Amino acid sequence: PQLESGxxxxxxxxxxxxxxxxxVSQRPVVDCGISFLDSEGKLAQAAKYVIDCSEGDSGKxxxxxxxxxxxxxxxxxxxxxxxxxxxxxxxxxxxxxxxRGLPTPLLDGFANATASSLSSVDGSDGLSSGLVGFQSxxxxxxxxxxxxVPEVSFKCNSKNVFxxxxxxxxxxxxxxxxxFPDAAGEYNILVTMQDKKVPGAPFVLSIPENxxxxxxxxxxxxxxxxLGVSANSLVTFExxxxxxxxxxxxxxxxxxxxxxxxxxAVQVVPRARGYYTVSFSAPSTLGxxxxxxxxxxxxxxxxxxRLLVKPGQICPxxxxxxxxxxxxxxxxxxxxVLKVHLRDEFGNVVRVGNLKVRIAGREDIKIHVTQRHHxxxxxxxxxxxxxxxxxxxxxxxxxxxxxGSPFTIVVGRLLSSVxxxxxxxxxxxxxxxxxxKGSQKCNTTWMPLSPASLNLTDLFLLDNKSExxxxxxxxxxxxx
Numbered sequence: 001p002q003l004e005s006g007x008x009x010x011x012x013x014x015x016x017x018x019x020x021x022x023x024v025s026q027r028p029v030v031d032c033g034i035s036f037l038d039s040e041g042k043l044a045q046a047a048k049y050v051i052d053c054s055e056g057d058s059g060k061x062x063x064x065x066x067x068x069x070x071x072x073x074x075x076x077x078x079x080x081x082x083x084x085x086x087x088x089x090x091x092x093x094x095x096x097x098x099x100r101g102l103p104t105p106l107l108d109g110f111a112n113a114t115a116s117s118l119s120s121v122d123g124s125d126g127l128s129s130g131l132v133g134f135q136s137x138x139x140x141x142x143x144x145x146x147x148x149v150p151e152v153s154f155k156c157n158s159k160n161v162f163x164x165x166x167x168x169x170x171x172x173x174x175x176x177x178x179x180f181p182d183a184a185g186e187y188n189i190l191v192t193m194q195d196k197k198v199p200g201a202p203f204v205l206s207i208p209e210n211x212x213x214x215x216x217x218x219x220x221x222x223x224x225x226x227l228g229v230s231a232n233s234l235v236t237f238e239x240x241x242x243x244x245x246x247x248x249x250x251x252x253x254x255x256x257x258x259x260x261x262x263x264x265a266v267q268v269v270p271r272a273r274g275y276y277t278v279s280f281s282a283p284s285t286l287g288x289x290x291x292x293x294x295x296x297x298x299x300x301x302x303x304x305x306r307l308l309v310k311p312g313q314i315c316p317x318x319x320x321x322x323x324x325x326x327x328x329x330x331x332x333x334x335x336x337v338l339k340v341h342l343r344d345e346f347g348n349v350v351r352v353g354n355l356k357v358r359i360a361g362r363e364d365i366k367i368h369v370t371q372r373h374h375x376x377x378x379x380x381x382x383x384x385x386x387x388x389x390x391x392x393x394x395x396x397x398x399x400x401x402x403x404g405s406p407f408t409i410v411v412g413r414l415l416s417s418v419x420x421x422x423x424x425x426x427x428x429x430x431x432x433x434x435x436x437k438g439s440q441k442c443n444t445t446w447m448p449l450s451p452a453s454l455n456l457t458d459l460f461l462l463d464n465k466s467e468x469x470x471x472x473x474x475x476x477x478x479x480x
Contacts, residue, residue, distance in 0.1 A: 001025040001078075002085040004060070012092045018066045025059040025079045032061045032166075037074040037088055046073045046093060048162045054149045054169035066162060067093040127189060127203040130181050131247060140191060140198065141174040147193055150175050155188045155202070184209040212241035212252030212274075214298030219305060220275075228308040229282045229289075231346055235307065236279045238271070239293055239300070248274020252295050256280075259290040259304060282309050284346040311348040316395070318343035319402035322377065327408035332387050336409070338380040340394060340402065349376060353397065360391040360406060384411045 004022040013019055023032075032053050036046040046069040052062040063077050074088035126138035140150045149169070154161045163179040170176055177191075188202035220238045229235050239256075243249040250270070256278050258264045266280045282289070291305040322339035330336040342350040351373055357380055370381040384390065391406040 001080075001082055008086065008089040008091075010089075010091050012094065013065070013067045015067045015070060015093055015095050018064055020062060020064045021077075022060055022062050023077050023079055023084050025061075025082075027080060028057050028059055029053045029061050030080050032077070032079045034063055034065070034078070035076045035088075037076065039072055041074075044073070045069070046071070048164055050164070051166045052149065054167050054175060057169075067091075069093060070095050126177075126179075128205060130179075130205065130207050131243075131245070132181055132184055132207060132209070132250070134247060135178055135180055137176060137178045139174055139176055140193075142193065145173055150177070150198070151192045152177055152179070153190045154179075154205070155190065156185050161187065181207045183207070211243060212249040212254070212295040213244045214295040214300050216242040216244060216246045217254070217295045217300050218242075219293065219300065219302045222305060225305070225307055228310040230312040231282060231286065231309055231344060231348055232284045232312065233282050234279060235282050236277060237305075239268075239276045239278060241274050241276065241295055248272075250274055254278075254300075255294045257292050257294075259292055260287075261289060282307075284348075285309070286311065286348050311350045312344035312346070314342050314350050314353045314396045315345040316400045316402045318345065318347060321404065321407070326404075327389075327410045330382075330384060330409055330411045332384055332411055335381055335383050338382065338392070338394075338407070339377045340380060341377045351375070353378075355380065355402075356393075356395040356397065356399065358393045360393055382409075384409070387411045 001023050004024050009021065010019050032051055034049050034051065036044050038044045038046075047065050047067040049066070050064040052064070061077075061079055065075070067073075070093050072090065072092050074090050076088035077084045126136040130136035142150075149167060152165060152167065154163055161183075163181055165177065165179045168176045168178075181187075184207045187205040187207065189205050190202045191198045192201070218240050220240050222237045225235070225237060239254045241249050241252055241254055250273050253270070254268060254276055256266045256268055258266065258280070261283055264280050264283065266278065269277045269279070271277045278293070286309050289307040289309060291307060292303045293300045293305070320341050320343075322341065328336070328338070340355065342353060344350050355371060355378065357371075372379045372381070380394065382392070388411055390409045390411065392409050393401060393406040395401040395405065
């Protein structure tokens with residue numbers, strides 16, 4: 001499809017005035033529409049319009065536009081789902097010269113200039129009642145062919161008002177008139193043909209305020225909230241307000257309150273027709289929130305919405321150890337436990353979250369580290385094979401170390417004499433220079449395990465009676 005004139009004739013328009021252009025297509029017009037785009041290419045409501053597709057067989061559609069919003073816009077007419085060649089067409093909408101610098105008044109002067117027929121009008125629903133924002137329609141049937149297109153106009157309190165209207169000629173010669181009421185009120189529909197009223201005109205049209213119904217309204221975008229919200233985080237969800245016909249309503253702004261935290265400020269912002277975005281900040285304390293939403297004085301059936309406030313992210317500066325004495329003392333080959341209390345920014349206990357643990361300065365020694373989560377703390381279990389002084393670095397997943405890190409751990413000598421070694425009631429690792437393999441009574445000298453022992457050929461694990469409990473020709477027994 002393309003402009004009948006060959007080029008765009010309206011680089012500028014004045015609000016409140018009407019402008020007409022024709023788009024032609026090589027195929028019969030089945031469907032047509034028009035869109036208004038802002039400077040960012042987003043759809044916007046910048047003008048009201050009338051589309052006359054009554055001569056669809058000729059492949060023509062007449063568009064009549066009345067701007068009401070000042071600014072720079074792009075206009076995109078379509079026929080049969082195809083954009084007009086060269087579109088979208090830019091146009092600057094400006095206020096009338098006498099009104100510039102003053103608030104733009106409500107526009108009430110654009111009566112529909114398209115036509116209807118003289119004979120009969122059918123469609124009692126579309127002629128007598130409708131809903132704001134929803135299409136209504138009626139049928140006009142000429143009493144004879146060749147009478148042209150019916151003209152339709154709307155009046156409220158004797159003033160012309162404008163509804164987006166579309167008139168389409170049908171195969172039987174009748175005309176289907178579609179219109180979209182955008183405000184509640186009592187209106188008169190005047191249908192004329194060749195400047196003569198059709199029988200019964202004007203028709204009284206009642207558009208009620210489609211107030212919301214709590215029974216048909218619902219919460220949306222709340223699925224993820226079932227997993228809980230973090231302390232002091234922004235909580236958002238939507239409410240869809242519907243009327244008694246289950247159609248979106250914009251006349252009843254929902255009211256939302258936090259039952260057990262009434263001082264929390266809640267914002268309710270309209271997003272689209274019948275949709276409202278609800279947002280508030282969760283408290284810094286943990287627990288359950290009870291959220292009630294009302295349409296009018298009625299509670300929406302899905303309420304109260306129960307939200308669990310969970311701890312936030314680990315705050316390294318608020319984490320601390322249970323151990324009071326520093327440096328921490330330990331012994332070789334004996335497990336030790338470091339209790340780390342994880343907290344979020346507000347001091348709430350965090351029971352999940354991995355910590356990064358490393359030993360500085362002794363990369364040649366394998367340190368066994370295990371993490372376990374408990375009700376109030378996370379334990380870091382470690383095992384040092386040899387004595388020495390170690391620096392234990394504890395950091396969160398982000399790499400930021402907790403308060404006090406690194407922690408000094410002094411590992412003393414486990415065995416100071418042969419008698420101490422023999423008095424230990426548990427199996428222990430000792431090194432013996434033996435060639436015999438199998439069960440053997442050992443009467444040789446005991447030597448505590450040390451890095452120097454790793455050069456020996458055989459390593460033995462002895463039981464309490466100095467019997468060879470297990471042996472290996474490789475130092476891998478150290479893994480025990």
